[in-house]
Amino acid sequence: xxxxxxxxxxxxxxxxxxxxxxxxxxxxxxxxxxxxxxxxxxxxxxxxxxxxxxxxxxxxxxxxxxxxxxxxxxxxxxxxxxxxxxxxxxxxxxxxxxxxxxxxxxxxxxxxxxxxxxxxxxxxxxxxxxxxxxxxxxxxxxxxxxxxxxxxxxxxxxxxxxxxxxxxxxxxxxxxxxxxxxxxxxxxxxxxxxxxxxxxxxxxxxxxxxxxxxxxxxxxxxxxxxxxxxxxxxxxxxxxxxxxxxxxxxxxxxxxxxxxxxxxxxxxxxxxxxxxxxxxxxxxxxxxxxxxxxxxxxxxxxxxxxxxxxxxxxxxxxxxxxxxxxxxxxxxxxxxxxxxxxxxxxxxxxxxxxxxxxxxxxxxxxxxxxxxxxxxxxxxxxxxxxxxxxxxxxxxxxxxxxxxxxxxxxxxxxxxxxxx
Numbered sequence: 001x002x003x004x005x006x007x008x009x010x011x012x013x014x015x016x017x018x019x020x021x022x023x024x025x026x027x028x029x030x031x032x033x034x035x036x037x038x039x040x041x042x043x044x045x046x047x048x049x050x051x052x053x054x055x056x057x058x059x060x061x062x063x064x065x066x067x068x069x070x071x072x073x074x075x076x077x078x079x080x081x082x083x084x085x086x087x088x089x090x091x092x093x094x095x096x097x098x099x100x101x102x103x104x105x106x107x108x109x110x111x112x113x114x115x116x117x118x119x120x121x122x123x124x125x126x127x128x129x130x131x132x133x134x135x136x137x138x139x140x141x142x143x144x145x146x147x148x149x150x151x152x153x154x155x156x157x158x159x160x161x162x163x164x165x166x167x168x169x170x171x172x173x174x175x176x177x178x179x180x181x182x183x184x185x186x187x188x189x190x191x192x193x194x195x196x197x198x199x200x201x202x203x204x205x206x207x208x209x210x211x212x213x214x215x216x217x218x219x220x221x222x223x224x225x226x227x228x229x230x231x232x233x234x235x236x237x238x239x240x241x242x243x244x245x246x247x248x249x250x251x252x253x254x255x256x257x258x259x260x261x262x263x264x265x266x267x268x269x270x271x272x273x274x275x276x277x278x279x280x281x282x283x284x285x286x287x288x289x290x291x292x293x294x295x296x297x298x299x300x301x302x303x304x305x306x307x308x309x310x311x312x313x314x315x316x317x318x319x320x321x322x323x324x325x326x327x328x329x330x331x332x333x334x335x336x337x338x339x340x341x342x343x344x345x346x347x348x349x350x351x352x353x354x355x356x357x358x359x360x361x362x363x364x365x366x367x368x369x370x371x372x373x374x375x376x377x378x379x380x381x382x383x384x385x386x387x388x389x390x391x392x393x394x395x396x397x398x399x400x401x402x403x404x405x406x407x408x409x410x411x412x413x414x415x416x417x418x419x420x
Contacts, residue, residue, distance in 0.1 A: 005057050008199075012054035015203040019047045022210050038090040039209070045086055046206060049079045050199060064135030073130055073137055077120045077146060083202070084150045085113045090209075091157050091175065096166045105160075109153065116149040154179040178205040251305040266305055273298045276327075286323035286397065289354070289363075293320065296330045296352065303337060310347025311337060318355035322418060324363075325393045332365040332390070332414050340369025340412055348411075361418040368411040374404060394418075 026032060026040045056072045088109045092102050123129045129146040131138050161167060161175035185201035248270050255263035276295045293315075300313045313333070333350060341348030353364040387402075394400035399419045406412035 005061065008057045009054055011199055011203070012050040012057070015050045015199060016047050016054070018203065019043050019050070019206065022206075023047065035090060035093040038086070038093045042083075042086040042090050043206065045079075046083065046202060049083060049202075052076070052079065053199060066132035066135060069132035069135060069137055070124060073132075074120055074124055077123070077129065078117060080198075081113055081116050081120070081149050084153050085109060087178065088153050088157060091160065095160060095164050097160070097164065105156065108156075112149050112152065116146070120146070150182070154182065174208050177208050181205050248302050248305065251302075255305070266302065269298045269301050273302060287326050289320050289322050289324050289329075292324050292326070292329050293317070295327070296333050299330055299334060300337075307342065307347065310342065312347070312349040314349060314351040316351060316353040318353070319361065320354065322356075322361045322420075323398075324418070325397045328390050328394055329363055329365070329416065332416070335387075336365050336367040336369065336412065336414070340367035340371075343370040356420070359420055361420060363416040363418070364413060365416075366411065366413040371406045371408045371411050373408055374406055 023040065023043050026036055026043070029036070032040070052075065056076075059068075089106070092106055092109075120129070123140070123146070127140050128142045129140045130143060131140055158176055158179040161172050164172075167175075181201045181204060182198065185198045248266075252263050252266045252270065255266060273295070276291075276298070297315075300311065304311050329352075333352060336350045341350060348368045351364070351366045353362075353366070355362055391402040394402055394416060401417045403415045403417070404412065405415070
């Protein structure tokens with residue numbers, strides 16, 4: 001094996017090891033984004049690409065027939081284009097743009113790749129791009145045209161990244177470098193023939209993509225998560241409404257002279273209610289349902305101080321062996337009381353039910369209040385911010401689902417389904 005082959009094998013080997021580390025990293029990551037799935041496909045293919053060249057370089061000193069050379073280089077030409085094809089699909093998935101533009105760019109990418117794939121097959125019979133002679137690779141008359149697909153797609157990626165206002169300078173730079181470095185590598189490849197300089201550029205640019213683009217995306221998502229936390233704080237604070245605090249304290253104040261023991265118990269419950277709400281402002285983990293149930297019972301007992309027999313709550317608890325995001329079920333019970341049964345002069349009953357089946361834990365909050373027509377309610381309005389937040393947290397935190405059924409004059413049922 002000559003020195004050039006040894007260098008090329010070393011380059012491919014190092015590249016494969018680096019990429020495998022990133023691939024494992026992405027494979028073990030929970031809840032991969034769509035763009036990360038494309039990045040994973042792109043990296044897996046790049047490993048196969050490098051492995052193919054590694055094998056070719058290792059075998060070439062011992063097997064140099066023209067058929068072997070033609071078959072191997074035809075595969076490499078197609079794989080080079082497929083590398084760019086997958087990069088382009090990753091770019092489309094990563095960069096925010098209109099659906100129409102994304103669709104047209106995707107179609108153009110597919111058509112252009114298919115055209116050059118066909119030309120690479122035709123080349124086997126025409127030798128336009130390259131041919132084999134005496135067991136050696138020889139460039140054809142139109143070899144430069146074989147790179148046209150890559151040049152065009154790199155140019156499009158460069159322009160899209162450059163003019164996209166939602167990308168920051170680090171992301172723009174990463175996509176720009178990925179487009180420019182292979183072009184520079186092709187120039188040096190022509191000067192230093194026999195060395196796999198193009199593969200060096202691929203390894204470097206994949207690293208740039210991973211650290212400058214993918215990591216940047218994770219930073220952006222972390223910032224969005226902070227915004228979601230702020231929204232959660234807004235929800236929690238909305239639970240501690242001034243009028244509720246005032247009415248609860250007034251009811252406790254009245255009890256002091258009538259029933260001091262009950263007043264003391266109610267004051268302890270009120271303190272517990274505030275503590276649980278405030279502690280939930282910074283709580284990001286799931287909590288045992290039993291903890292949420294205690295909070296629900298505390299809230300109900302405080303409301304019963306004011307409304308007495310107008311409020312009746314039935315606890316039909318079939319299972320407690322599960323966890324929930326903090327303050328997700330309690331607000332549903334609160335809604336059932338405030339907007340359901342208390343809208344009726346005589347009040348009503350709220351039933352909290354939990355049970356399980358083979359794959360799910362189900363929590364139901366049912367009331368026999370005034371009910372409503374689902375067609376008349378727009379849950380995207382700000383007035384329903386609390387329900388939006390609860391639904392979002394249940395969905396994102398535990399892959400759960402929130403569903404409403406209601407009928408005017410008969411009541412409402414909210415069903416929360418948690419995946420086991």
